[in-house]
Amino acid sequence: MIGIENIASYIPPRRISNYGRKEKFSITDEFIEDKIGVKEVSVKGQDEDTCELCVKAYSALAAKRQMVPDEIDALVVVTQNPDYNIPHCSAIVHGRLGLRSSCAAFDISLGCSGFVYALSVLSSFMERNGMRRALLFTSDPYSKVVDQEDKNTSLLFGDAAAVTMLSNTPVLAPMKFSFGTTGSHYEDLICRNGKLFMNGRAVFNFTAKVIPDDIRFLMELNGMTKDNIDLFVFHQGSKIIVDTLAKKLEIPPGKVAYNALDFGNTISSSIPIILEEELKGSANTILISGFGVGLSWASTILRRV
Amino acid sequence: MIGIENIASYIPPRRISNYGRKEKFSITDEFIEDKIGVKEVSVKGQDEDTCELCVKAYSALAAKRQMVPDEIDALVVVTQNPDYNIPHCSAIVHGRLGLRSSCAAFDISLGCSGFVYALSVLSSFMERNGMRRALLFTSDPYSKVVDQEDKNTSLLFGDAAAVTMLSNTPVLAPMKFSFGTTGSHYEDLICRNGKLFMNGRAVFNFTAKVIPDDIRFLMELNGMTKDNIDLFVFHQGSKIIVDTLAKKLEIPPGKVAYNALDFGNTISSSIPIILEEELKGSANTILISGFGVGLSWASTILRRV
Numbered sequence: 001m002i003g004i005e006n007i008a009s010y011i012p013p014r015r016i017s018n019y020g021r022k023e024k025f026s027i028t029d030e031f032i033e034d035k036i037g038v039k040e041v042s043v044k045g046q047d048e049d050t051c052e053l054c055v056k057a058y059s060a061l062a063a064k065r066q067m068v069p070d071e072i073d074a075l076v077v078v079t080q081n082p083d084y085n086i087p088h089c090s091a092i093v094h095g096r097l098g099l100r101s102s103c104a105a106f107d108i109s110l111g112c113s114g115f116v117y118a119l120s121v122l123s124s125f126m127e128r129n130g131m132r133r134a135l136l137f138t139s140d141p142y143s144k145v146v147d148q149e150d151k152n153t154s155l156l157f158g159d160a161a162a163v164t165m166l167s168n169t170p171v172l173a174p175m176k177f178s179f180g181t182t183g184s185h186y187e188d189l190i191c192r193n194g195k196l197f198m199n200g201r202a203v204f205n206f207t208a209k210v211i212p213d214d215i216r217f218l219m220e221l222n223g224m225t226k227d228n229i230d231l232f233v234f235h236q237g238s239k240i241i242v243d244t245l246a247k248k249l250e251i252p253p254g255k256v257a258y259n260a261l262d263f264g265n266t267i268s269s270s271i272p273i274i275l276e277e278e279l280k281g282s283a284n285t286i287l288i289s290g291f292g293v294g295l296s297w298a299s300t301i302l303r304r305v
Numbered sequence: 306m307i308g309i310e311n312i313a314s315y316i317p318p319r320r321i322s323n324y325g326r327k328e329k330f331s332i333t334d335e336f337i338e339d340k341i342g343v344k345e346v347s348v349k350g351q352d353e354d355t356c357e358l359c360v361k362a363y364s365a366l367a368a369k370r371q372m373v374p375d376e377i378d379a380l381v382v383v384t385q386n387p388d389y390n391i392p393h394c395s396a397i398v399h400g401r402l403g404l405r406s407s408c409a410a411f412d413i414s415l416g417c418s419g420f421v422y423a424l425s426v427l428s429s430f431m432e433r434n435g436m437r438r439a440l441l442f443t444s445d446p447y448s449k450v451v452d453q454e455d456k457n458t459s460l461l462f463g464d465a466a467a468v469t470m471l472s473n474t475p476v477l478a479p480m481k482f483s484f485g486t487t488g489s490h491y492e493d494l495i496c497r498n499g500k501l502f503m504n505g506r507a508v509f510n511f512t513a514k515v516i517p518d519d520i521r522f523l524m525e526l527n528g529m530t531k532d533n534i535d536l537f538v539f540h541q542g543s544k545i546i547v548d549t550l551a552k553k554l555e556i557p558p559g560k561v562a563y564n565a566l567d568f569g570n571t572i573s574s575s576i577p578i579i580l581e582e583e584l585k586g587s588a589n590t591i592l593i594s595g596f597g598v599g600l601s602w603a604s605t606i607l608r609r610v
Contacts, residue, residue, distance in 0.1 A: 031582055068339075075486075080392070080393065082390045083497055084496055085496055086386075086496035087491045087495060087599050088414040088416075091488040091599035093493055095489035099486070101515075102484070103482075103484075103486055104484035105484075105599070105601065106414065106415050106601075107413070107414035108414070108421055109387065109391075109414055110411050114411075120430060120433065120434065121411070121426060124433035125425060125426050125430070128420075128428070128429035128432065128433075129425065159465065178405050178407075179409035180409075181380075181404070181410040182400075182406050183395075183396040183397055183399030183400030183410065185399070185400070186397050188515070188522055189392065191391035196391065204414070279403050293393075294393065294410065297413075298409075
């Protein structure tokens with residue numbers, strides 16, 4: 001059985017404060033703290049490209065656990081902000097980490113649903129190909145495409161990367177997954193000519209409508225109810241979306257994670273950044289759900305092994 | 306068991322002749338026919354984006370087999386020339402084909418090794434998630450990034466897309482796979498500022514060195530020798546690379562496929578375009594091997610069910 005053995009992350013130290021932009025965008029403290037739930041966003045250094053963020057997350061992992069490059073059977077990078085379109089980031093990271101030539105490597109292009117999707121894709125791939133250890137990177141620095149004059153996006157998205165080590169000696173193992181796509185709404189979150197555009201209301205409405213049903217379906221698929229779930233980790237889209245999902249699903253606030261206040265919505269890294277803390281926590285069942293660009297969503301339940 | 310049930314492809318009708326560029330690039334008929342093995346390259350229309358090529362390949366599939374959109378459980382697009390980086394092409398294609406919302410969709414970023422990789426990734430994902438039918442698109446129109454003044458690339462790459470239907474009632478099913486990466490050589494084939502650069506000699510040398518060993522390893526992994534393989538389908542990088550691999554592996558010419566003369570190297574579509582013909586052929590065992598950008602490679606043996 002393949003699952004999550006370890007997680008490390010890298011959040012760049014530089015911050016842009018949303019309090020400093022109250023006048024510019026005509027926003028209040030209440031908007032910052034309770035609605036979007038982001039006091040400041042993390043921003044990568046100019047010399048930190050998408051692959052470099054991965055390498056820094058890997059260094060954080062190596063500080064927790066002795067890394068043996070030759071033990072890595074596969075490497076995946078989830079990103080929609082690659083350093084080049086040709087080649088894939090996973091090849092570049094493979095080279096920088098000095099992994100062996102029989103290591104498989106590919107990128108998955110997905111946004112906020114990417115971690116949950118990739119957990120299924122990579123663990124299935126490993127099981128089928130008899131692999132024991134793999135690295136799942138999420139690195140999607142939206143500062144590359146965010147227009148600092150755009151209120152809808154600049155207050156929200158933060159840069160970060162995470163690396164999740166999947167192995168046959170997991171701490172948290174996934175149960176059954178659910179997946180979904182509404183491709184006809186792809187223009188609600190899109191990058192054209194290097195500039196990100198988001199129809200915030202449309203994405204919010206989509207999420208509030210689709211995700212509660214998906215999560216009910218997922219729990220039924222796994223023969224569980226919300227009472228069996230110790231912790232709900234939704235993608236940290238904004239505080240209002242996390243609160244809305246919790247309310248619609250009637251989950252007590254204490255069972256819902258939120259941690260984006262000090263760095264923002266880090267796309268596919270938002271869920272592993274929370275799970276990194278929970279690895280040593282007490283929750284035995286954790287429901288994770290990612291949703292966003294595509295529009296796309298994926299959910300599963302992690303069980304402590 | 307998940308494998309290949311059907312394949313269809315779309316090669317745009319427009320061609321640029323390499324004979325018409327003999328003077329410009331100081332090349333001979335012998336160079337065109339025997340070395341690169343490409344008389345003319347296919348070029349997509351200006352209105353044909355990467356997703357549109359997928360939709361046209363799907364139309365070709367629908368002409369062969371009645372398609373029921375609600376039967377599709379998953380959709381993958383393999384590309385490094387997406388129409389947008391955000392969102393992924395698979396979401397756009399999902400919308401254009403009117404697939405159901407519980408259909409999974411993601412893109413894989415890989416080049417010439419992409420079809421073989423994705424065959425493993427998607428079939429593993431389907432098996433693990435209990436899915437029965439999925440569409441694997443390859444669509445990587447290099448005309449978007451090829452500099453028509455560059456002899457190393459403009460004579461070689463052709464536009465095309467293919468769609469491979471994976472299902473639990475396959476005609477050809479994959480045996481074990483091998484995968485590899487030499488990420489330290491990623492700059493040998495790279496797109497910078499929208500322009501493709503290829504160190505042709507380095508990519509050739511890498512392929513001629515690494516792939517024969519990989520194929521020997523793969524055959525051993527599957528308990529087979531070259532005498533058990535009816536047909537070898539190498540990525541159609543150029544005629545000289547296919548001939549070199551056949552010679553190094555001492556494979557009789559009649560057992561090695563080559564079909565790129567009239568449209569060129571179509572990246573991740575080169576293997577499925579050949580397999581489309583072989584689905585109704587007599588070969589019981591077909592070795593497929595893709596290699597290129599990354600640098601990356603993947604190989605497997607397909608067995609007729």
